[in-house]
Amino acid sequence: MTPDHVGRPSFARESPHRIGMIVPSSNTTMETEVPRLMEAVAEPHTFHSSRARLHTVDAESLSAMVADGDRCAAELADAAVDVIGYACLVAVMTQGPGAHERIEDHLSEIVRANGSEARVVSSAGALVRTLRSLGTSKVALVAPYVPSLTRTVIDYLEGYGVDTVDWVTLAVEDNCDVGRLDAESLLDHVRGLDLTGAEGIVLSACVQMPSLPAVERVEAETGLPVVSAATATTREIIQALGLALQETVGGSALRRVETVRA
Template sequence: MINNHLRTPAFSDDGPRRIGLIVPSSNTTMETEIPSLLADLRQEHTFHASRARLHTVDAESLAAMVADSDRCARELSDARVDVLAYACLVAVMASGPGAHERIEERLTKIARDNGCDAPVVSSAGALVRTVQELKLRRVAVVAPYVPALTEVVVAYLRGYGIEVTDWVTLGVADNCDVGRLDPASLLGHVDQLDLSNADGIVLSACVQMPSLPAIAPVESRTGLPVITAATSTAREILTALDLPMVGTAGGAALSDDASRCVSK
């Protein structure tokens, strides 16, 4: 005998928070560093990524990836994520002054039109806002890009009133190679910076350059607050979800007491 009774499904409003990431197709870092930074979060959460094609970090490829982010936002909004983070800093900054504001607004509209109310943040916007919120008026920067792209990042920050006192760039154009950089080498790169006028350090101005193991040693060695593209993005994910900072593993960006590092 066939049982044809229709059962009413049960839905819960108390399930895990869904965190959506738009990442370059060659990125191997954000899907490891962001979960690591949020590992101690008491609120249950899951990660969901959509990938936009990018291999070589050049102007043409970056522009194509920005255009592809619309598709990614639609895909992630299908999953009804609770927050959507666009994780490619230089692609946004290379789109011109104020680009993160325009792109966050555009991706928000795409998600809304698809029935998803998730707030949208970007790594570019997160870095700018984190520097401003921590009142770091002068920063030194470490980046993996070819010099011309690092100059774009420096100019972008300066456009928001953030003075870049010194910077080091590594000249790596292949994004897969960026993901293979040894974070331990960052201490040596920081030693090359003139920090005499800096209020803080942007240790990795790139979502692909690994940096988490170096944050605490650099803060300890320099006595300066250290932020990265990844820690700034994690900070804004937590803010968008109305959740507390998760501790000091991510340095100044994820500390409830951002003044714990004494600036020079």
């Protein structure tokens, strides 16, 4: 006899938007700053991360992390997320010109092969597209990397028509230490830059370098639009989901967001 105590499952009529992120294993910032920025969105949403191993920010370690992206994308597809943010900017840029386009397309194929229709965006692509959308072709830039990696970022942006008029880099190799940097110190770093000719500021060219507390303060002090890896990535997550902001947070990247579902 079939037992009669097996109930019928009841599913919620509207599930929250599920946001997936691929993050370096040592990253502590994107899962802090992106959710904080998303508090300005009324619709319910949840965050789900897959981690790729990274300890030291050098070219070899970054390439190994990129190779681990396929596994991460497949894991997030299993969670039926609605959008995936590939949250490591310099790891993508070290793969050569146009890398974010290739990697976004490749990870999209991985996601589709695992039964998901989630859109894939990357922090590298988000920074490029945000700067171009804001009409910003000359920037001043702050980064935490060793100088050679910061040069890679500068050259990568130049390949998309964004020139760097001045820059400062902090030469921090340990990625956990990058996450411990004081966001308040960014104001002093910006004050040391020559902003002549600059049309905007990349306040943190790194997903691990905290910057959110300083974004709007730097905008107010300089009168220039300020973008970070986190604000640009959040912008594209919001666009991919077709959501709307209820308040202005995160500076120009989100104040001027176009809410369109891709």
